[in-house]
Amino acid sequence: MDITKYSAFFLLSTVKFLFTPFGGPAAGLTFFETYLTCLLGAFVSGTIFYFLGEFLLKRSKQKNLLLRESAKLKGEVFKEKKKFTKMNKGIVKMKHRFGIVGISFFAPLFMSVPVGTIITAKFFGKRKITYPLILLGFCVNGLLTTGIAYGISYFL
Numbered sequence: 001m002d003i004t005k006y007s008a009f010f011l012l013s014t015v016k017f018l019f020t021p022f023g024g025p026a027a028g029l030t031f032f033e034t035y036l037t038c039l040l041g042a043f044v045s046g047t048i049f050y051f052l053g054e055f056l057l058k059r060s061k062q063k064n065l066l067l068r069e070s071a072k073l074k075g076e077v078f079k080e081k082k083k084f085t086k087m088n089k090g091i092v093k094m095k096h097r098f099g100i101v102g103i104s105f106f107a108p109l110f111m112s113v114p115v116g117t118i119i120t121a122k123f124f125g126k127r128k129i130t131y132p133l134i135l136l137g138f139c140v141n142g143l144l145t146t147g148i149a150y151g152i153s154y155f156l
Contacts, residue, residue, distance in 0.1 A: 013041025
């Protein structure tokens, strides 16, 4: 049992869950060791950012209001950030196209665990099913990516 390998996979999975399992065969870990280690990392990060996301969004909004008022008191012009960026438009299109299940499954996978989980919590955080769907998405996606990683390593 090599705790440094497990720690590395755990920590990498807290940020980028999609590519981490592909290092499992090269590190000499078994399928289940890789899958469980990556899954635990995604669960921990997803849980933290799902429940912390609302706080972070509120804090960001408050900070923006303070900056706006500070600029107003100084007599400076406050430069607003663009709201209709290509990224934001793409995220809203994805929300409408895939719905709660698609966002819960794929946003944390393709973006990153923290960003995808915060976006999912922002759009669907009021629904009780959102958090279990995110965790289920981690399980399914982890099984698929780890399976692909070990399938590729088997043929190489």
